[in-house]
Amino acid sequence: MAEFFQAIDQFPVTLKAWLMGHASGVLPEWALPLVSAALSITPILAVFPLLFALTTVIERKGLGRIQNRIGPNRVGIPLTNIRLAGFGQFIADGIKSLTKEDVVPHVADKVVHFLAPITLLIPVLLTYSVLPFGKNMVPLDLPQTGLLFFFALGASTELSVFMAGWSSRNKYSLLGAMRAIAQMVSYEIPLILSSLTVVMMAGTLSLAGIVESQADVRFGFLHGWHLFTPWGFVGFCLFLTAAAAEANRTPFDLPEAESEIIAGYFTEYSGFKFAIFFLAEYLGLFAMCGLGITLFLGGWLPPFKFLGFIPSWCWFLGKLVALILLFIWLRGTLPRLRTDQLMGFAWKFLLPMTLINLVVAALWHLSGGSVPLVVRWVVGFALLAVPYWLLGRGFEAKVGKREYRFAN
Amino acid sequence: MTLPFAIIAGLTVGSAIAAMSLRNMVHCALSLVLTFAGLAGLYLQLNAEFVGFTQILVYVGAVSILIVFAILLTRSTDPKDEPATVTPWVGIAVAVAAFLTMALAVVASPVGKRVAAPAPEVSVKTLGQKLMTDYVLPLEVMALLLTAAMLGAVIIAMKDKEGQR
Numbered sequence: 129m130a131e132f133f134q135a136i137d138q139f140p141v142t143l144k145a146w147l148m149g150h151a152s153g154v155l156p157e158w159a160l161p162l163v164s165a166a167l168s169i170t171p172i173l174a175v176f177p178l179l180f181a182l183t184t185v186i187e188r189k190g191l192g193r194i195q196n197r198i199g200p201n202r203v204g205i206p207l208t209n210i211r212l213a214g215f216g217q218f219i220a221d222g223i224k225s226l227t228k229e230d231v232v233p234h235v236a237d238k239v240v241h242f243l244a245p246i247t248l249l250i251p252v253l254l255t256y257s258v259l260p261f262g263k264n265m266v267p268l269d270l271p272q273t274g275l276l277f278f279f280a281l282g283a284s285t286e287l288s289v290f291m292a293g294w295s296s297r298n299k300y301s302l303l304g305a306m307r308a309i310a311q312m313v314s315y316e317i318p319l320i321l322s323s324l325t326v327v328m329m330a331g332t333l334s335l336a337g338i339v340e341s342q343a344d345v346r347f348g349f350l351h352g353w354h355l356f357t358p359w360g361f362v363g364f365c366l367f368l369t370a371a372a373a374e375a376n377r378t379p380f381d382l383p384e385a386e387s388e389i390i391a392g393y394f395t396e397y398s399g400f401k402f403a404i405f406f407l408a409e410y411l412g413l414f415a416m417c418g419l420g421i422t423l424f425l426g427g428w429l430p431p432f433k434f435l436g437f438i439p440s441w442c443w444f445l446g447k448l449v450a451l452i453l454l455f456i457w458l459r460g461t462l463p464r465l466r467t468d469q470l471m472g473f474a475w476k477f478l479l480p481m482t483l484i485n486l487v488v489a490a491l492w493h494l495s496g497g498s499v500p501l502v503v504r505w506v507v508g509f510a511l512l513a514v515p516y517w518l519l520g521r522g523f524e525a526k527v528g529k530r531e532y533r534f535a536n
Numbered sequence: 537m538t539l540p541f542a543i544i545a546g547l548t549v550g551s552a553i554a555a556m557s558l559r560n561m562v563h564c565a566l567s568l569v570l571t572f573a574g575l576a577g578l579y580l581q582l583n584a585e586f587v588g589f590t591q592i593l594v595y596v597g598a599v600s601i602l603i604v605f606a607i608l609l610t611r612s613t614d615p616k617d618e619p620a621t622v623t624p625w626v627g628i629a630v631a632v633a634a635f636l637t638m639a640l641a642v643v644a645s646p647v648g649k650r651v652a653a654p655a656p657e658v659s660v661k662t663l664g665q666k667l668m669t670d671y672v673l674p675l676e677v678m679a680l681l682l683t684a685a686m687l688g689a690v691i692i693a694m695k696d697k698e699g700q701r
Contacts (some may be wrong), residue, residue, distance in 0.1 A: 240566065272585055276589045283593050283598065284573075287566075287569060287604070294604075313598070
């Protein structure tokens with residue numbers, strides 16, 4: 129039985145090895161690395177855009193439920209009465225965006241306008257190449273620089289956003305681009321600093337190595353996820369907040385606030401270019417979630433040792449879907465921030481908290497072995513909870529008598 | 537000279553030329569970013585992964601944004617009719633002289649004749665340890681410089697606000 133589960137777990141790896149074994153006899157020597165790369169890329173290109181398509185439907189249905197509506201439930205298989213509870217919607221949406229006219233503004237900078245969606249999507253897709261999706265399933269293992277690769281590519285999307293906003297020659301586009309860049313530059317710092325705690329504790333930048341560092345078993349059944357430590361728990365919360373801001377998700381969706389600036393930096397995009405922006409945004413969110421899973425939630429590891437028979441890639445995908453559902457829930461629940469609140473939150477709250485978290489992680493590491501676990505937990509949480517309370521006081525809403533400027 | 541090197545080098549030099557000769561300032565900035573990315577590609581070719589990705593993170597991710605903001609906030613981005621330079625000949629002469637000087641120095645130096653040492657195993661850990669021990673003074677000086685620049689920026693921004701009131 130164990131061998132059967134083992135075979136399912138490693139099925140993608142063995143399939144690739146089998147295909148490569150057959151290809152090596154047929155194809156010339158120089159083509160083999162290309163075939164190997166293509167075999168690694170194809171599942172990524174198949175799974176994650178499909179997940180994006182399903183997420184759009186799930187998000188609309190979920191938001192509908194939260195807002196006491198029904199959401200899309202009509203589109204099924206064409207020419208039949210099978211409705212699939214509305215899950216045919218994404219195919220209809222895809223065909224719609226493919227057949228729409230591609231409108232480019234007359235005054236737009238045509239070349240930059242055309243390049244912006246491409247330069248946005250390519251780095252986002254490249255970030256997937258370092259994520260470990262399962263045991264032995266890393267398309268590109270960079271033992272020295274895995275996490276740095278991820279952040280370098282994440283940072284290079286900022287310029288694409290600027291290109292889209294500037295080349296449209298539209299004030300809403302430019303406003304959206306400015307908002308997006310200010311937000312992404314600000315939230316990148318807490319994002320990187322909160323990930324740095326994990327690098328410090330695991331002692332490696334390789335994402336596969338970071339997953340391995342969480343494989344130790346505590347109390348006989350619990351895997352040593354970084355989430356199960358005071359610094360890991362706080363770090364994960366900080367990471368998730370910063371990741372939501374990086375991916376322009378509510379409550380940080382100011383760059384594309386529909387009620388204020390139409391669609392932000394991609395106001396002037398239509399048809400499939402718009403769909404590419406949409407796709408890049410969601411793929412960016414999935415990649416961020418995947419990184420969060422790898423850093424804090426044990427990657428492809430199960431929470432309990434006795435659940436280890438479930439294939440590793442199932443754990444990764446399951447955690448990914450859970451995080452996506454969390455983000456949909458947040459979108460349906462939280463209101464949008466104001467720009468000054470957004471900046472204040474990043475610089476006055478997230479940044480000090482991540483720095484304190486670094487110190488706590490260092491203390492946790494140094495006190496390992498000699499100090500009892502209970503004391504480490506109490507001290508670690510106290511060191512994080514007190515600054516949380518002190519810093520958070522500044523952000524409490526000061527509710528007074530409301531002044532109406534025009535309605536009195 | 538391998539094919540990847542030729543492609544990356546051509547891209548880098550070509551985009552650098554474009555960054556100097558294009559009329560629209562934002563186009564120049566975007567070409568300059570391509571040059572930065574090409575340099576990162578060259579570092580990666582030399583197996584300097586850490587430097588290459590840091591180059592992308594810092595230059596493509598941050599410095600480019602700084603340049604673009606500076607252009608947008610200081611002058612109009614509309615292309616001007618008058619050429620950027622009056623005559624190119626002085627500039628070309630200076631560039632050729634500088635290149636010749638450097639090329640002669642490189643050719644004359646003993647570095648080229650040395651037998652290449654086996655590439656040492658440089659990990660990120662060693663880099664970090666070197667930065668924290670042998671090169672801690674330059675690091676501190678740089679940190680001080682950046683802090684001073686940041687304080688200066690804050691002070692400039694604060695003065696503006698008081699002037700408005």
